[in-house]
Amino acid sequence: MISELHLPWMELSILILLFGAIWIRMTHDRDTAYRRCLLICGLVFLTTVCEWIDFESLNTFEARDHFNIFDWVFNNDFFIIDELSAPLLPLAALLYLLTVLSTLKTKGHRFPFSSALLSEAILLATLSCKEPWGIIALLSVATILPYLEIKAHHLSTRVYVLHMGLFIALLVVGGALSHFGEAGDSISLTAGALLTTAALLRSGIIPLHCWMTDLFEKVTFGTALLFVTPMTGAYAMVRLVFPIAPDWALQGIALVSLTTAVYAAGMALVQREARRFFCYLFLSHSSLVLVGLEMATPLGLTGGLCVWISVGISLAGFALTFRSIEARIGRISLVKYHGLYDHTPTLAALFLVTGLASIGFPGTVGFIGTELLIEGAIEVYPLVGTAVVIAAALNSIAILQAYFRVFTGARHTATISLRARTSEHVAILILVALILGGGLYPQPGVTSRQHAAMELIRLRGAVLNDSTHPSDPNIGVTDLTETSQPLMKLHEDQ
Amino acid sequence: MNSEAVFHFLGVCVVLSPALLLALFGVTSLIDRPIGERLMARATQTMVMIGLFSSIAILGLMLTLDIRYVPIELGNWVVIPEQHFHFHLKFIFDRLSIPFCILSFILCGTIGAFASRYLHRESGYNRFFVCYAIFLLGMIVSSLAGTIETLFFGWELVGLSSALLVAFFHERLNPVRNGLRIWSIYRISDAAFLIAALMLHHLTGAGDFDGLMGTGSWPDGHATISEQHALLVGLLLLVAAAGKSALVPFSGWLPRAMEGPTPSSAVFYGSLSVHLGAYLLLRVSPILELSLTLRLAVIFLGLISAIFGTLVARVQTDIKSALAFASLTQVGIIVVEIGCGFRYIALIHIIGHACLRTLQLLRAPTLLHDYHTLENAIGSHLSQKPSLWVRVMPRRYRIRLYRFELERGYLDILCNQLIVHPFLSLFRMCDGLERRWTNFLSEGESRKSDQIKPHTESLEEYL
Numbered sequence: 001m002i003s004e005l006h007l008p009w010m011e012l013s014i015l016i017l018l019f020g021a022i023w024i025r026m027t028h029d030r031d032t033a034y035r036r037c038l039l040i041c042g043l044v045f046l047t048t049v050c051e052w053i054d055f056e057s058l059n060t061f062e063a064r065d066h067f068n069i070f071d072w073v074f075n076n077d078f079f080i081i082d083e084l085s086a087p088l089l090p091l092a093a094l095l096y097l098l099t100v101l102s103t104l105k106t107k108g109h110r111f112p113f114s115s116a117l118l119s120e121a122i123l124l125a126t127l128s129c130k131e132p133w134g135i136i137a138l139l140s141v142a143t144i145l146p147y148l149e150i151k152a153h154h155l156s157t158r159v160y161v162l163h164m165g166l167f168i169a170l171l172v173v174g175g176a177l178s179h180f181g182e183a184g185d186s187i188s189l190t191a192g193a194l195l196t197t198a199a200l201l202r203s204g205i206i207p208l209h210c211w212m213t214d215l216f217e218k219v220t221f222g223t224a225l226l227f228v229t230p231m232t233g234a235y236a237m238v239r240l241v242f243p244i245a246p247d248w249a250l251q252g253i254a255l256v257s258l259t260t261a262v263y264a265a266g267m268a269l270v271q272r273e274a275r276r277f278f279c280y281l282f283l284s285h286s287s288l289v290l291v292g293l294e295m296a297t298p299l300g301l302t303g304g305l306c307v308w309i310s311v312g313i314s315l316a317g318f319a320l321t322f323r324s325i326e327a328r329i330g331r332i333s334l335v336k337y338h339g340l341y342d343h344t345p346t347l348a349a350l351f352l353v354t355g356l357a358s359i360g361f362p363g364t365v366g367f368i369g370t371e372l373l374i375e376g377a378i379e380v381y382p383l384v385g386t387a388v389v390i391a392a393a394l395n396s397i398a399i400l401q402a403y404f405r406v407f408t409g410a411r412h413t414a415t416i417s418l419r420a421r422t423s424e425h426v427a428i429l430i431l432v433a434l435i436l437g438g439g440l441y442p443q444p445g446v447t448s449r450q451h452a453a454m455e456l457i458r459l460r461g462a463v464l465n466d467s468t469h470p471s472d473p474n475i476g477v478t479d480l481t482e483t484s485q486p487l488m489k490l491h492e493d494q
Numbered sequence: 495m496n497s498e499a500v501f502h503f504l505g506v507c508v509v510l511s512p513a514l515l516l517a518l519f520g521v522t523s524l525i526d527r528p529i530g531e532r533l534m535a536r537a538t539q540t541m542v543m544i545g546l547f548s549s550i551a552i553l554g555l556m557l558t559l560d561i562r563y564v565p566i567e568l569g570n571w572v573v574i575p576e577q578h579f580h581f582h583l584k585f586i587f588d589r590l591s592i593p594f595c596i597l598s599f600i601l602c603g604t605i606g607a608f609a610s611r612y613l614h615r616e617s618g619y620n621r622f623f624v625c626y627a628i629f630l631l632g633m634i635v636s637s638l639a640g641t642i643e644t645l646f647f648g649w650e651l652v653g654l655s656s657a658l659l660v661a662f663f664h665e666r667l668n669p670v671r672n673g674l675r676i677w678s679i680y681r682i683s684d685a686a687f688l689i690a691a692l693m694l695h696h697l698t699g700a701g702d703f704d705g706l707m708g709t710g711s712w713p714d715g716h717a718t719i720s721e722q723h724a725l726l727v728g729l730l731l732l733v734a735a736a737g738k739s740a741l742v743p744f745s746g747w748l749p750r751a752m753e754g755p756t757p758s759s760a761v762f763y764g765s766l767s768v769h770l771g772a773y774l775l776l777r778v779s780p781i782l783e784l785s786l787t788l789r790l791a792v793i794f795l796g797l798i799s800a801i802f803g804t805l806v807a808r809v810q811t812d813i814k815s816a817l818a819f820a821s822l823t824q825v826g827i828i829v830v831e832i833g834c835g836f837r838y839i840a841l842i843h844i845i846g847h848a849c850l851r852t853l854q855l856l857r858a859p860t861l862l863h864d865y866h867t868l869e870n871a872i873g874s875h876l877s878q879k880p881s882l883w884v885r886v887m888p889r890r891y892r893i894r895l896y897r898f899e900l901e902r903g904y905l906d907i908l909c910n911q912l913i914v915h916p917f918l919s920l921f922r923m924c925d926g927l928e929r930r931w932t933n934f935l936s937e938g939e940s941r942k943s944d945q946i947k948p949h950t951e952s953l954e955e956y957l
Contacts, residue, residue, distance in 0.1 A: 156936040210932050217942045266921040273943035299577045331943060339665060342617070346526045353524070356654070362647040368572050368581060371643070371692075375579070378692050389688050393681040400657065400677045408664035425526065432524060446572050454576070 002080060003058045008065035009051030010079045010128040013044045017121035024114040034103065037113040041097040044120065048090040055086045061455050079128040083452035084238060087309060088127050092230045095316050096120045099222050102320050102427035104327045111222050112149060119145050123230055135239055136175050139202065139232060140168045146227050149219045163201060163211035170198035195240045196253060203233030203290060204283045206260045212283065216275040221323045229316055231286050231308060238293060243460050250294040257290035258387050265394035269401065274322050274332035277402055284395055285311045285358055288388060292373045296460065300376025301453035306369030306446060310357065310438065313365055317354035317431035321347055324424045325406060334402060337409025343418040348407040350428045355399035357435040359392050365438030368446055497559060504548045505566035505585055508595065511545035512634050516627040528620045535610035538623065542606060545634065546599035553592050563588045563711035565640060584640030590712045590776055590841065591638050597845055598633040601765050601852050608856055609757035618662055622755065629655035633766055636773070642691045645777070649687060649770070653680040656767055659758040660751050672750035679747050683737020690730035697723050713837045717780040724784035731778055732791060739771030739825050741799040746906040748822055752814035756859055759814060764851035768821055769844045772828045779837055792833035800826025802903055809899040813858045821851050
């Protein structure tokens with residue numbers, strides 16, 4: 001019997017967003033749309049925080065909403081949160097809130113407020129969903145909004161459509177095949193491989209990453225940021241692949257992710273434009289998250305989950321700083337030095353803090369997560385740990401290089417003040433407070449992620465061994481049989 | 495109040511004073527409410543004094559009570575009991591850390607006082623002191639670290655502040671480029687350090703220096719890991735130390751670091767930061783005892799660096815660079831002393847050299863004035879006798895050696911040719927391939943960013 005939250009927080013959040021999207025669609029004045037969007041995002045952030053607090057008070061691994069409006073429709077427990085997704089929901093809501101908050105008037109008519117709310121609703125639904133077909137459907141639907149925006153800008157959609165079309169096809173075929181397979185047979189292995197490829201594609205693993213850079217080129221920075229930063233590819237990996245994949249498959253995924261992390265870090269160093277630079281930086285970090293997730297050891301998985309949160313917070317702040325700079329000078333070339341420090345000293349400081357947090361600089365939220373991740377990697381393969389360190393080192397060089405290019409090296413002359421506006425300042429400061437707060441007092445966050453990691457490993461062990469040993473922390477690590485069960489059947493059994 | 499509580503209180507004061515200084519400067523900068531010059535100088539002076547007197551008090555108490563080892567336990571920062579993982583916050587006061595800690599406070603205090611006047615009304619005054627506070631905290635944490643992870647924590651702070659201070663005059667290109675160069679080298683050495691720390695954690699089950707060095711406080715401890723592991727971890731730590739102390743082949747960053755303002759040059763590259771690598775080797779010296787190969791590597795690296803430093807220092811045309819390479823010579827000798835097992839001599843050498851070099855660097859700008867005054871007074875250049883080398887060495891070799899020295903051993907050129915350029919070329923080629931691929935998929939130009947133009951919206955909308 002699954003525990004119940006005291007109120008239907010998840011459904012409430014999604015319904016507020018859906019009605020809000022309609023409300024803003026009917027609003028023609030951009031300033032009014034901005035204010036309404038901000039109000040709705042704030043409200044949703046509060047509901048997701050309440051949901052998290054409510055969930056924590058239950059002291060359980062998973063819970064569902066108290067009233068089940070959606071469950072009557074789908075005749076199933078459609079929305080269930082657990083220790084993995086509980087903090088991801090407020091994080092996602094915060095990301096949307098701060099993105100909207102830091103949107104300047106100059107970008108107001110370009111940033112699609114209504115679509116943003118719709119995509120937030122889809123995202124929150126995805127993160128609240130454990131039903132495989134639900135996840136597949138929501139992940140597929142989420143790809144439509146960026147497509148519409150590229151189309152609206154009259155730019156080529158081919159790169160995006162080809163990749164996302166393949167992504168949806170792989171998801172659907174993989175999901176369908178898993179109904180027909182038996183444990184360990186070739187059909188179920190094929191299904192698992194297809195679902196894995198889909199999740200990797202959505203995460204931007206090389207060589208299937210070009211859609212992501214293309215997206216950053218063609219939609220607004222805000223839209224691109226909100227589409228990639230919540231790392232729904234990693235979420236799909238945890239929900240659809242991690243429980244059923246044999247060890248050798250997870251190690252293969254970790255290796256591919258590691259290659260992407262190093263490659264993307266190297267690519268970030270040679271980018272000539274800020275958005276592409278950010279995209280590669282993000283790719284490198286999100287791949288490191290996958291490395292942790294696929295190690296399937298308690299330490300590595302805990303590290304991966306910690307880095308997931310820390311990267312979400314820090315790179316969001318980093319991107320918002322970039323976006324604020326872009327709002328002032330247009331698309332930012334990284335070939336020349338802009339020397340903006342004297343005009344925007346606060347943004348420069350925030351840029352540095354958020355950037356350094358993403359690489360796990362001491363005293364920031366990413367430090368302990370990165371340590372755990374590397375230690376977990378060294379436990380399994382010392383060389384993998386070394387490669388993670390190399391990727392982090394390259395990323396840190398790329399970040400400081402970008403800082404120097406944007407803020408130093410020249411004297412920038414401007415006819416008006418370019419200082420950070422209060423809304424931008426507040427948005428990024430909130431993230432900085434989280435970065436430093438989480439960095440100086442990391443224990444609660446680590447404990448929460450460690451519980452989630454242990455539970456995921458226990459479930460995985462239970463699935464693969466068909467028996468559970470909750471007391472054994474090494475289950476799923478040492479005595480896993482190399483079998484895999486069809487995903488859908490597994491879910492039906494549960 | 496027993497002695498343990500007094501030690502704990504004083505120990506916390508030592509660590510907390512630079513932390514509070516950084517919090518004050520950092521938070522006010524982040525919220526865009528920078529404080530005035532006078533208040534910054536006062537705050538710096540107060541915190542340095544608190545830290546200095548607390549550490550002197552600890553030293554006095556230790557001498558009085560005949561205690562050689564005082565651990566200050568601040569508990570676990572993070573602990574995962576099931577996985578036997580803990581990040582232990584522990585600071586130790588012993589015969590190595592106390593002198594280094596007091597030295598850090600004295601020199602940083604001197605530099606703080608000097609900089610408050612030297613940088614008066616400089617636009618980057620606030621920025622300098624933020625970086626200064628980061629550096630001071632990093633140095634104190636590194637000096638007193640009781641676990642290798644804590645040492646890494648401080649180590650990273652020192653690296654960041656160094657890079658930012660080198661790029662202090664950031665409206666010019668050269669300081670910025672040099673700052674990035676230094677950061678890159680530091681990151682390589684930090685990567686080696688991190689891997690070493692985690693290897694150590696993995697091998698000993700904990701990052702405490704106690705676990706690493708067995709019983710006995712510094713310098714009497716004996717490491718409890720095998721010779722092979724000691725060699726592996728020791729070599730990684732040697733790379734880390736070489737990066738931080740500008741030993742060969744990482745020496746290229748030292749003269750570049752002189753792009754920063756005089757106060758930071760003095761405190762970073764003359765006295766404290768450049769000795770941090772040597773300090774690390776001193777701290778883990780029990781590991782060196784386990785492996786002869788490792789000791790020989792340390793001696794060899796120190797010797798090469800010392801010879802390189804002394805040769806290159808002779809042809810430098812600016813005083814700061816000459817002092818930088820002179821520092822390298824001394825650091826090389828210190829590393830040789832560590833390799834030979836002369837730990838106390840190395841520690842005394844560090845302290846003496848740090849004080850001397852700080853004063854030399856602070857004096858450097860006015861020295862040139864005095865030199866010119868002297869020349870004006872006698873009406874000609876001061877006479878210089880040819881050295882023994884010039885008299886003995888054939889001209890052909892002299893020219894070759896001169897060229898080698900002038901090019902600083904071709905280290906930067908080799909680094910660029912063998913590492914940087916191939917690396918960047920490879921990724922630029924990949925970038926080109928990606929462009930072709932997305933162009934092919936798009937059936938046309940796919941990169942909007944290739945033609946970056948300023949946007950056309952009205953900037954007045956900000957107002």
